[in-house]
Amino acid sequence: xxxxxxxxxxxxxxxxxxxxxxxxxxxxxxxxxxxxxxxxxxxxxxxxxxxxxxxxxxxxxxxxxxxxxxxxxxxxxxxxxxxxxxxxxxxxxxxxxxxxxxxxxxxxxxxxxxxxxxxxxxxxxxxxxxxxxxxxxxxxxxxxxxxxxxxxxxxxxxxxxxxxxxxxxxxxxxxxxxxxxxxxxxxxxxxxxxxxxxxxxxxxxxxxxxxxxxxxxxxxxxxxxxxxxxxxxxxxxxxxxxxxxxxxxxxxxxxxxxxxxxxx
Numbered sequence: 354x355x356x357x358x359x360x361x362x363x364x365x366x367x368x369x370x371x372x373x374x375x376x377x378x379x380x381x382x383x384x385x386x387x388x389x390x391x392x393x394x395x396x397x398x399x400x401x402x403x404x405x406x407x408x409x410x411x412x413x414x415x416x417x418x419x420x421x422x423x424x425x426x427x428x429x430x431x432x433x434x435x436x437x438x439x440x441x442x443x444x445x446x447x448x449x450x451x452x453x454x455x456x457x458x459x460x461x462x463x464x465x466x467x468x469x470x471x472x473x474x475x476x477x478x479x480x481x482x483x484x485x486x487x488x489x490x491x492x493x494x495x496x497x498x499x500x501x502x503x504x505x506x507x508x509x510x511x512x513x514x515x516x517x518x519x520x521x522x523x524x525x526x527x528x529x530x531x532x533x534x535x536x537x538x539x540x541x542x543x544x545x546x547x548x549x550x551x552x553x554x555x556x557x558x559x560x561x562x563x564x565x566x567x568x569x570x571x572x573x574x575x576x577x578x579x580x581x582x583x584x585x586x587x588x589x590x591x592x593x594x595x596x597x598x599x600x601x602x603x604x605x606x607x608x609x610x611x612x613x614x615x616x617x
Contacts, residue, residue: 357390360400362451366500367513368458370395371449372416376403381443383433385406393497395516397419407437408445416449417585423454429447453515457603458482460514462507462533463523464491467550470592471521472499478596485510486524519546519599527555531562534575538568546602548579548595 364371376389384404391401391409393416402411408431419427427449433439457480462470464486475482476498483500485507488494492503504510507524511533514520520537522530530549537547549559556577564570581597584590 357392357401360392364392364394364399366483366502367510368400368453368460368481368518369513369515370420370451370453371399372419373452374403374412374416374446375450376445377448378446379443380445382441384441385445393417393420402446404445407439408433412447412449416451419449419451420454423451425451425454432548441450449467449588455480458483458515459521459599460485460516460518461485461521461523463486463521463525463529463550464495464522465525466499466521466588467595469494470520470588471523471595472496474592474596477600478600508532512540514544516542516544518544519548519602520532520544521548521550521595522575523550523565523579527551527558531559534559534563535566535568538563539547542571545606546599547575548598549575549577550579550591551577553578 361373364524372393374391376385376387379385379387384406385402389403391403392399393413395417395464398413403412430446431437431444433441433443433445459475459480459482461482461484464484468484472482472484472495476496483502484492484495485502485504487503487505488506489503492501495501502510522533524530524533534549537544549556558578560573563573576598579598580591580594583594
């Protein structure tokens with residue numbers, strides 16, 4: 354079993370949202386000592402403990418609410434009897450710190466020539482980029498601002514991605530794109546954007562094969578060819594067209610979330 358710090362590093366690197374909860378002070382009779390830590394994801398307790406029972410359940414609920422509200426930090430001072438409903442008369446102070454929230458997250462599968470150009474461009478924008486590729490020599494060429502993951506089985510990481518990630522499938526070709534897309538559309542949740550580099554013919558073939566594997570046609574909403582219809586096939590110009598589409602979709606989604614009365 355991984356330790357708290359190992360799991361913290363794993364989740365932080367993956368880009369997945371989580372909350373670290375630290376028991377910074379314990380006074381009187383409390384179920385856990387100061388310094389205890391736990392990690393909470395949208396699925397609940399992931400690692401560690403701050404005492405179990407009601408106090409931990411209440412802390413998990415608060416942490417998940419922070420993820421939903423995109424709050425970065427929170428400090429609470431709870432009397433275990435009056436604030437939590439426990440019989441012991443102690444007091445706990447807990448510090449909640451959300452990680453990987455409130456950022457525009459972009460995940461790229463594949464670290465080839467176009468991704469290299471795209472990564473350099475995306476580092477100039479307010480976003481957090483993760484790139485996943487099995488080839489260490491390509492991953493190492495990415496800018497240091499990019500979260501780089503060298504993984505022999507890239508599709509195995511799809512389930513770890515945050516639900517609001519914009520996902521780009523730009524691997525070496527059809528054979529390596531298809532498993533990633535199967536993993537994406539095998540999830541119950543839906544990413545706000547999925548883009549696949551390639552031609553219209555490739556898009557048609559991918560759709561046929563994904564449908565044949567049991568995925569409903571109505572779910573296959575990926576952009577392929579990816580990017581806006583501008584520029585040439587030069588990697589830098591493809592990168593520019595993809596970035597333009599990412600910004601376009603981001604802003605369209607953001608505007609759709611604003612009530613009409615707030616736009617006037």
